[in-house]
Amino acid sequence: MIERLDSSPAPERTLRAAGLQPSPWxxxxxxxxxxxxxxxxxxxxxxxxxxxxxxxxxAAGEGIRIPAGVEHSAVAGDSGVRCVEAFE
Incomplete structure (x- = not known):
């Protein structure tokens, strides 16, 4: 199941602090x-x-965690999207 993460004003820093390597897209x-x-x-x-x-x-500042093996799909909003992600 996809779970929401706490909002972050600095997502890349949040991911790095967790020992992860952020990748923008x-x-x-x-x-x-x-x-x-x-x-x-x-x-x-x-x-x-x-x-x-x-x-x-x-929306901007919001995040999710998708567990391994969980099937999902996504649709970008009307003005597109810019994200940062990291695999655990």
Whole structure:
């Protein structure tokens, strides 16, 4: 199950403090990421814009943790999204 993380004003610093290696990425308006899963848990924070993971909407400063093996999909918001993520 996808879980919300506490909001962070400095997501990259939060991920590094947890011993993780942040990786930024972005997607254009309405970009669709079909159902998939990851072999390791992933933490993700939105830096700008918005994105929805299986109906769970995220805006700037908000984050989620997706456990290993959990299938999910995502759709970027109307103005796109810029995120930072890290695998545990």
């Amino acid at each position: 972005s997607a254009g308006p309405g970009a669709v990421f079909g159902r998939h899963h990851h072999p390791r848990p992933k933490r993700l924070y939105v830096l700008e814009g918005a994105i929805s993971f299986d109906g769970l909407g995220l």
